[in-house]
Amino acid sequence: MSAWHDETIDALRGAMARGETTSVRVTEQCLARIEAEQPRLNAFITVTADAALAAAHAADRARAAGAAVSALHGIPISLKDLIDQAGVHTTAGSQVRRDVVATTDAPVTARLKAAGAVLVGKNNLHEFAFGTTSDDSGFGGVRNPVDPGRSAGGSSGGSAAAVRAGLSIASIGTDTGGSIRIPAGVCGVVGFKPEWGDIPGDGVVPLSRQLDHVGPLARSVTDAWLVHETLAGRAPAANAQLHATPLQGLRFGLLDGYFAQRVAADVRDRVADAVAALERAGAIVEPVTLPHAADVGPVYLQIVLGDAAAYHAATLESRPGDYTPPVRLRLEMGRYLLGEDYARALVGREVIAREIDAALAGRAALLCPTLPVTAPPVGALTVPVGDGEEPVRNAMLRLTQPFNLGRQPAVSLPCGLSPAGLPVGLQLVGARGGTQALLQVALACERVMAPAR
Amino acid sequence: MTVDRWLTAALADAERRGLPELKPLLQGLASSITALRAADWNERADDAGASEPAAPVPPPQEPR
Numbered sequence: 445m446s447a448w449h450d451e452t453i454d455a456l457r458g459a460m461a462r463g464e465t466t467s468v469r470v471t472e473q474c475l476a477r478i479e480a481e482q483p484r485l486n487a488f489i490t491v492t493a494d495a496a497l498a499a500a501h502a503a504d505r506a507r508a509a510g511a512a513v514s515a516l517h518g519i520p521i522s523l524k525d526l527i528d529q530a531g532v533h534t535t536a537g538s539q540v541r542r543d544v545v546a547t548t549d550a551p552v553t554a555r556l557k558a559a560g561a562v563l564v565g566k567n568n569l570h571e572f573a574f575g576t577t578s579d580d581s582g583f584g585g586v587r588n589p590v591d592p593g594r595s596a597g598g599s600s601g602g603s604a605a606a607v608r609a610g611l612s613i614a615s616i617g618t619d620t621g622g623s624i625r626i627p628a629g630v631c632g633v634v635g636f637k638p639e640w641g642d643i644p645g646d647g648v649v650p651l652s653r654q655l656d657h658v659g660p661l662a663r664s665v666t667d668a669w670l671v672h673e674t675l676a677g678r679a680p681a682a683n684a685q686l687h688a689t690p691l692q693g694l695r696f697g698l699l700d701g702y703f704a705q706r707v708a709a710d711v712r713d714r715v716a717d718a719v720a721a722l723e724r725a726g727a728i729v730e731p732v733t734l735p736h737a738a739d740v741g742p743v744y745l746q747i748v749l750g751d752a753a754a755y756h757a758a759t760l761e762s763r764p765g766d767y768t769p770p771v772r773l774r775l776e777m778g779r780y781l782l783g784e785d786y787a788r789a790l791v792g793r794e795v796i797a798r799e800i801d802a803a804l805a806g807r808a809a810l811l812c813p814t815l816p817v818t819a820p821p822v823g824a825l826t827v828p829v830g831d832g833e834e835p836v837r838n839a840m841l842r843l844t845q846p847f848n849l850g851r852q853p854a855v856s857l858p859c860g861l862s863p864a865g866l867p868v869g870l871q872l873v874g875a876r877g878g879t880q881a882l883l884q885v886a887l888a889c890e891r892v893m894a895p896a897r
Numbered sequence: 898m899t900v901d902r903w904l905t906a907a908l909a910d911a912e913r914r915g916l917p918e919l920k921p922l923l924q925g926l927a928s929s930i931t932a933l934r935a936a937d938w939n940e941r942a943d944d945a946g947a948s949e950p951a952a953p954v955p956p957p958q959e960p961r
Contacts, residue, residue, distance in 0.1 A: 742933035745926070769918075777922050780907045782898060788933050795938045 449473040449610035453519050453667040456613065457682055460507065460518055467507075467518025470613070471500035471562050474520040478565065478611045485587045485596075487605040489525045490533050491565040496520065499562045506560070514679040515670045517560030522612035524603050525566035526573060526649035527658070529553045536649040537569040537599075539582040539766040540759050550647025552616060552658055552675050559679040564612050567602030571771040573618055573651045574752060575599055576626055576840035579823060580768040587822065588631055590867060594819035597627030597840070603661045604631035614662040614671050620651040621744060622814075622844025624659050625856035629814035629869025632858045634890075635661045636668040637844075639879055640851035643675045652751035655744075655848045665887040668855065672879070688888035689808065689881070692726030697803050699812040702737035703843055706829045707816040710862035715813050718859040718870045721892045732810065734799045739792055740846045741838070746781060746789035747849075753778025793849045800850040804875045808885045814856040814869030815840050843871065853879045855886050859893050900931050 448456065448470040459465045475493050482488060503518035523529060526536040528546035530553075535541045549557065556563065568586045570578045578586035578601025586601035588594040589609035596605045600617030604627030607615050617624040619637040628635025636659045643658040650656055660671035669686045673679065698719060707715075719729050753760075756775045764772055803810055817827050817839050826833040847854040852873050859870035872889065874882025904927040911919040 736936070736938075739932065739936050742929040742936075745929050746933065749926075773916070773919055773922055776911075776916060776919055777926055780903075780910070780923060780926070782903060782930075784898075785930050785933055788936070788939055791938055792933065792936055 447473070447610070449477050449613070451613070452663045453515065453613055453670050454664060456519060457515050457517070461682060467500040467503040467562060468497065470518070471496050471520045471564065474564055474610070474612055477609065481589070481609050481611060484592055485589055485605045485609060486568055486584050487586055487602040487609070487611055488522070488565045489535055489537065489568050489583050489602070492532060492563060496562050496564045503560050503562060513682050514559040514674065515682055515684055516556065516674050516679065517682065519561050519614070520564045520612050521556060521561045521671070522565050522567050522603065522606050522615040523553065523563060524569050524600050524615065524617045526569065526618065527553060527616060528647035529563060529566070532566060534566070534649060535582065536573070537571045537581040537583060540763055541649075542582070546647070548647065551644040553647065555674055555677055555679065556616070559674045561674070567600070567606055567615055569600060569602055570598035571768050572649065572752075572756070573599040573620060573623055574771050574774060576622065576837050577820070578602065578627070580770050582766070582768060585822065588819050590632060590865070591819065593821060594866065595630065595822055595824075597630040597819065599623040600661060601627045604628050604633055604635070607631070607633045607661050607663060614660055614667055616671070616675065617659060617661050618648060619657045619659060619848065620655045620748060621841050621848050624657070624661060625814050625844045625854060625869065625871060626840050628661050628856045630819035630867060632867030633661055633663055634665055634668045634855065634857055635659070636672060636855045636883070637847070637853065638672060638676075639853040639876055642853070642879060650751070650755055652748045654751065655748060657848065665855070665857065665883055665890045669883045672883070686887055687884060688891060689884040691722060691888050691892065694727045694808045694885065695806060696722065696727055696729045697732035697807045697810045698729050699734070699810055700731040701733040703812040706834065707813055708818065708829055710818060710864070711813050711816055711868050714860040714862065714868035715870055718889070718893045719811065722889060725892045729811070732803045734796070734803060734846070736792070736796050736799055737846065740796060740849060741842060743789045743792040743796065744845045744849060746786050747793065749774070749778030750781050750786050753781070796846060797850040800846065800852055800873070801876065804852070804873070809882060810873040812843055812871050814844060814871040816843060818862050818864070818866035818868060847873050852876055853882050855882065857886060857890055857893065900927050900934070903927070903930070
């Protein structure tokens with residue numbers, strides 16, 4: 445039997461159109477994989493097997509009847525469990541919401557259903573999306589399919605693990621400081637954070653409404669594009685294609701300074717290989733710096749802590765014991781902020797955003813590692829970087845969060861493996877208003893870089 | 898409020914609320930606030946040219 449659960453959307457849509465497989469067959473394989481891998485990976489909080497099979501049968505009937513179908517028709521997809529699906533729990537990975545059942549679909553969920561996607565379940569995550577490892581979930585931590593002794597990244601860790609392990613073909617995650625790109629990077633899949641505002645965040649449990657982004661985790665750039673277009677309300681036709689931008693003569697900015705300091709050697713080497721591959725294909729890669737990059741952390745922290753504290757204040761008072769202790773403490777920190785510092789951070793955000801925009805002028809994309817390290821061991825509090833140790837959260841976030849402040853689209857692509865066999869991610873950042881252009885460039889990069897598997 | 902005074906008050910409140918494990922996080926946050934307040938985009942009421950916005954960055958150009 446073919447392993448359809450390991451295929452891309454791009455391959456499956458063709459195979460379904462040619463009658464080589466069906467949505468029911470692919471969905472059954474994904475559900476079997478979930479059952480087999482859940483004890484090892486804990487990638488799901490809720491599995492909607494019966495509803496998924498019903499949707500798959502309906503998708504096959506519609507196709508057999510000759511209905512016009514979209515690219516996602518009949519494709520098994522999972523949702524990070526902070527996105528509402530009517531009639532299904534939305535726990536946000538927390539016991540605080542263990543009894544909350546969504547009454548309506550989030551707009552992104554409704555768009556997936558309208559496109560014929562088969563929703564197989566809700567993925568585990570770092571509690572309330574407030575962490576980078578997915579170790580701290582009210583439903584137990586997520587493990588990395590590449591090495592279950594390692595973090596799956598976070599906060600969309602269950603989504604990345606599911607896509608990597610063949611439990612769903614793609615997943616919908618959210619990204620407030622890197623929570624799509626980080627798990628994609630450490631699990632060896634593609635993670636795309638769209639431009640802020642591109643995808644509606646209604647019906648999605650927030651961390652910080654002004655930094656949150658909804659987007660896909662997938663197995664290829666084309667798949668990420670197909671899902672993104674659907675989430676944006678532009679469901680692609682069954683045969684829609686993303687066209688790669690020729691790399692010959694294309695200019696890239698390789699982020700230097702803050703982005704190149706304190707990067708582990710195994711990550712630095714794989715990113716250098718990727719850059720060399722782009723240059724061999726004719727791309728022009730030149731160093732570029734962001735003058736205020738070192739201020740990203742203090743700016744980001746004020747905004748995310750303040751916004752999260754506002755959302756959680758009532759339940760921190762009424763149900764503190766229902767939070768995991770690390771997440772509760774970080775949320776409590778936000779209750780001590782001063783308005784004057786939050787205001788300073790809002791100004792700093794715009795300074796940083798404009799610096800990123802300026803660095804992109806005349807360039808197809810900015811390049812840097814997605815993370816400065818590979819997947820840390822489960823439960824690690826610090827990771828070795830260069831000559832010293834760095835807190836895991838800081839290390840995992842610091843190369844992705846600038847582009848949440850800046851609102852630019854950014855995608856993490858697998859760019860090879862460390863000597864220990866752990867995936868390394870390359871991040872490409874595009875201009876605001878240039879989502880399609882970024883993904884066309886990313887597709888070209890994907891074709892010349894080493895596969896991560 | 899100075900960062901030192903803020904931190905003293907925050908640590909005392911964390912102790913009063915029975916959250917001593919919050920103290921190292923608040924000390925880290927104090928360092929972050931100090932860095933934020935030192936950033937060169939911050940304005941002061943007694944600055945010359947105080948009506949100028951604090952964003953010395955050229956406007957972005959259209960990417961090729």
